[in-house]
Amino acid sequence: GQQLNQSPQSMFIQEGEDVSMNCTSSSIFNTWLWYKQDPGEGPVLLIALYKAGELTSNGRLTAQFGITRKDSFLNISASIPSDVGIYFCAGLSGGSNYKLTFGKGTLLTVNP
């Protein structure tokens, strides 16, 4: 089945630093999504990307849908303590058989 390789698995950074994480796949996706999950909560959608090459920002977050449609990255600029959490990429295949495939997640720790 489809698999998403998300890296890095974890990151420890200082407040104020920029962060970058990415996902790659052997399969093509029509949509890339980035979620954040806080402890004890469900994932919350951060950014959705619908077109190859699309670059989208949401505040300090920027994400891009790779040209090959097999990869995506998420950047967080000027990190703050509340950025702590697990970040997931997810890819959505097209067609009638809906299937959202998630990466394993990147655990982000921000030291104040």
Add this chain to the structure above:
Amino acid sequence: DSGVTQTPKHLITATGQRVTLRCSPRSGDLSVYWYQQSLDQGLQFLIQYYNGEERAKGNILERFSAQQFPDLHSELNLSSLELGDSALYFCASSVDGLASSEQFFGPGTRLTVL
């Protein structure tokens, strides 16, 4: 608060047992999704319902079943439980079930099988 509610929050049971997890979607949302999150498998899509009908199936075991009721709440039934079924189970809802529609996740039910 996403507006999606799930009960119970925690569930501890024994192998071989059967449990039912409940989800109420956001007001106005017609589609419900179920996901399983475990340390080794990550987040996996199980099944989707739209307005009472099954819309899509993911990696759902035959021991698991779900349904969506006329009032749009959904239940996930897990039977003949095994140790490996211990996981967080999330429900999400979206307004129309289209792939492009944002899904809103509930807080999850943590299932522990002893």
